[in-house]
Amino acid sequence: MKYFPKLMGNRLYLSPVCIDDAPMYVKWMNDKTVSENIGIDTKVSTLEGEKKWLLKNQNDYNFGIVLKEGDELIGGCGFSQVDLIHLNGKLVIFIGDEQNRGQGYGKEAIKLLLEYGFNNLNLNNIMLMVYSFNTKAIKLYESLGFKKFGVRHKSYYFKNKFYDEIFMEILKEEYNEIEPFIYV
Numbered sequence: 001m002k003y004f005p006k007l008m009g010n011r012l013y014l015s016p017v018c019i020d021d022a023p024m025y026v027k028w029m030n031d032k033t034v035s036e037n038i039g040i041d042t043k044v045s046t047l048e049g050e051k052k053w054l055l056k057n058q059n060d061y062n063f064g065i066v067l068k069e070g071d072e073l074i075g076g077c078g079f080s081q082v083d084l085i086h087l088n089g090k091l092v093i094f095i096g097d098e099q100n101r102g103q104g105y106g107k108e109a110i111k112l113l114l115e116y117g118f119n120n121l122n123l124n125n126i127m128l129m130v131y132s133f134n135t136k137a138i139k140l141y142e143s144l145g146f147k148k149f150g151v152r153h154k155s156y157y158f159k160n161k162f163y164d165e166i167f168m169e170i171l172k173e174e175y176n177e178i179e180p181f182i183y184v
Contacts, residue, residue, distance in 0.1 A: 014063035028096040132164040
């Protein structure tokens with residue numbers, strides 16, 4: 001078995017990252033439709049580099065997003081900069097192949113992460129950063145209860161134009177006011 005369900009949703013589950021998936025991550029990280037939205041479009045991803053990243057981060061709070069039907073890896077997500085003393089962390093997510101975007105998989109994966117972050121890791125504040133041109137992602141985050149708390153203006157130069165970095169967060173008390181996510 002390649003994947004091990006850690007967090008189970010309706011249509012997908014989150015599994016610890018797998019070193020064998022390095023070729024898929026190389027494909028995704030070199031795909032401009034992925035790399036532009038996560039701010040790494042100027043970097044070149046290599047098989048060796050992705051293997052090193054996966055090995056380094058396999059014991060952290062990083063997961064592969066896997067469809068239940070067919071056990072197909074479709075993206076990655078997790079928390080970076082987790083501070084278990086001050087109880088905060090930064091959420092990161094991407095969906096790899098274009099045909100899997102806009103299907104609600106990102107929303108389901110984020111719900112699983114929020115449940116895990118607030119109720120298992122006992123975080124109080126979960127934040128994320130998104131570029132102002134990524135309007136679909138901003139709408140998704142807002143629909144999940146994230147609120148903008150800061151903007152770094154014109155800090156990201158991309159395709160001959162400056163864009164803002166938008167910082168969003170959700171607090172545990174706000175999350176608890178939202179309809180709970182039901183596991184199956």
